[in-house]
Amino acid sequence: MNYRTDRIILIIFLLISTAVAFLPYFVQSEYLLRLITVVIFWIGIAGCWNMMSGYTGYIDFGPVVYFGIGSYVAAIAMTKYMVPFFPSLFLSGLISAVIAFFIGIPTLRLKGAYFAIATFAFAEAMKQISLEFDRTFKVSFFQGSDGITLPISGHDNSFFFYCILPVTFVVMLTHYFIEHSKFGYGLKAINEAETAAEISGVNTTANKLRAYATSAFFLGLYGAIEAYWITYITPSDVFNVQKTVQMVIMTLLGGMGTFLGPIVGATFLTLISESLGTRFVEYYLIMIGGIIIVTILILPSGIIGTLKIRKRLRFI
């Protein structure tokens, strides 16, 4: 029964993704297309956080660091070394993943609040490094708080839509893979009882490291795409802790460690802020705060998380 449900959900997901891919041909409004792109962007970003923290239970408070690294790698590659966008994009993901690998080795040995603090500190440290590096070493690399102006792409929103959609699609497929692989069971086992998992032969450190670096790879890609889209980056903007908060809240609202959680949480929060923000400019943040509190009180494991528990579903 459960395996059939899994397959049905996967087929629905694939069908919806295919349909979404054709949206730029039907959506005439550039604004609407931007809004849809922003929703898909946040689904992916929240998915990256869920991939690591949702499944392992290791609360990462610094994922924005890989988003920021991705932004800076793309910006430096494009402006300083004249590398075209797509190779820069790949480089962003790669460098983010490599840095995550080396940062993960010591930090993923920490547990609970210590891990959260370490990741948060790393994100803040990277912000400071990008701010101070040039002044300290008398070079022009990160360009400190002056920021970097990227080349104006001249592309319309459909270009960025087609950059973001495949990345988000792969992020979500990775979730499916996590849900249906030994690697995924390993991650869930870490969440349930890490010591027991270790005794049972799960290489917990390697599993966490794989999840952490994979998540960083995708975050790097998103950072690069946003930098090219906005055309200007500063350390304060791309390493902004608000981005971390947003991806955590989206995942919590949708349901941590679930396949549909980031999709539902990111769509719900983005659309609700869009709808209320334009109608109630003065009060919308209070309203959104209220909605989040009520949702979490009624559905403590998030929208999908609670549904999963109540309906005893294995995978959604």
Place this chain on the structure above:
Amino acid sequence: MFLKSFRLVFVLLLIGLLSVGFAWGEQKKAWKIGVAVSLTGVFGKDGSLVKDAYTLWQETVNSHGGVNGASVEIIFYDDKSDPATTAKLTEQLIVSDKVDLLLGGFGSSQLFAASPVAEKYQYPLISGGASSNKLFDRGFKYYFSTLGKATEEVRGCVDIFTAVNPKPKTAAIVGADILFTSLACEGYKKYCESNGIEVIHHELFPMALQDYNSLLMKVKNKNPDILLVGSHLLVAMKTIKAMKEIDFNPKAVAFSYGPTVPKFVEDLKGDANYVIAASEWTPNMPYSGKVFGKASEFNQLYLKRFSRSPDYVEAAAAGGAVAQQIVIEELGLKPPLNKENRIKIMEALHKDKFETFYGKIEFGADGANEAHPPVAVQIQSGKLENVFPLEFAEAKILYPFKPWKER
């Protein structure tokens, strides 16, 4: 007979209803102006000031019959101090709300994100709340700023020391590590060098810094003659509080932004005295023009509407709205505007010179206002007094700074 009278009444009623309908239809053709501005987040406070300025402009214009007979309606959206949101909202205003024109919000990062969108759709975007030099280096035709470039804005704060005796020999420069304030620090450094003042300490710190005492203790130990701070409102307030706590008494302290916001004096009271600040406008400047009349009259309107005086950023924002209005009136345009109309507005903004309550506005090829002299003000007995340029000065600079323990 009865039927005839009934028909007459019916016809009259129909005419009446139609004319009301037409009048309503006419009235509905208002100017729709879109503003994506930070009302929450780091720049929430500063963005709210810009919103007030545009609101006053809207109310004043509407009370005088609107622009070319059409009233003004402004749509404000909150970008949460997030550049990506600014870009999205700017596109929403243009594409979804179909606004006729845009006005700029607050913050260089925000305007960096909004301006490519405005450029793409060929919407002129005049801002009064961003002045980072890089904004003008991109070859955009549709971006304009009523403020001068950030490095130039602080010139008055350094040049003023040529008029004091004894002239300071050393300076310490500190500033928040965000674009505008770091550029202000660059400007301080440039003008210190040109005025023969040696910079003995130069440090940028995180915008979210809490412990200002340690930072300023380092500076105090170097004993500079003057302290120059690249600041926003909160940075300026925290700096003054920390200076008092550690009893740091340089001969003068100057800020790039903050002390001109009324809250600075309201909160710090007597501690705000002697503080020097960069400005681009004060109500006593001898400027006048359409819509608001004299600078002092703009101040009076502000006092009446918001029970406070405007800051120079608010004046710059309203000045930009007035410049755009003058162009629309000269071109005789009426809403709704099309692409050709907006191209004409952009061309006229580049070509024309505007005399306004905010002073002369003359946009260069890069969109920066080239006609505005930097001003320095000092808080004296709780009031902002214009102390530089000397020809417009309403008071002589109080120098040196009175030590905290003697106040």
